[in-house]
Amino acid sequence: MAYLTDLKRAVGMGAAHEGTEHHWAMTKSSAALLILIPLFIFTFGPMLGRPHAEVVAFYSRPFPAVITALTLVVVFMHFKGGVQALIEDYVHGFARKLLIILTMIFSYGAAATGLFAIAKIAL
């Protein structure tokens, strides 16, 4: 114990056992999305309504494929954190736990589905 710093002794000991991790995670993902979202809008947007062959050729290129894959991962992790905060604010008890679990399932599922699609097109 004598070798621990005061901070180390206090971290994780509160009622919630954690501190600002959630807020910091949202800060990091929002900063990443400020870069990714405009890039996504201007790659995804022009492809809507284009012929299938052109869309496949476009997403076979490294830049659109990587931008889209990164955006999907960061978007759905950011979404997961944001929806969780919404649920924690307005829903209580068992329903809260259930909704948070469903949010996790949806977010990871949507991100994985999107990554699978991009990988299948690009490779």
Next chain:
Amino acid sequence: MADDNQGNRPLSPHLTIYRPQLVSMTSILTRITGNALLLGAVLAVWWLLAAATSAEYFAFADGLITSWFGDLVMTLSLWALWYHSFAGLRHLYWDTGRGLEIEMAERLGVAIIVGSVVMTILTLLMI
């Protein structure tokens, strides 16, 4: 005991007691746009999955997303995305301890609304 007075304590004033203000309205709209983007995000993933599946399935998904209703959903999603991005930028700025004076906070609220509408129109013109 701590629970003696449960349910009968004086409560701090909450949302319902305040007049709607630009700062509170732009704040709640950040949460609404963020969560409503669920629909646009699902459609985008579905569209990509359709493109990865077959030309026929892609034609169906793409047709639906570019129908008048699809256009409406995607245009509103586009605005929500710009709005949420600008509002998020304001949060990052606030997190540094700046821009919290009432006058500045309200000016940033106007900037978010105007900025998101302008960017939505510009984006629609460009793509």
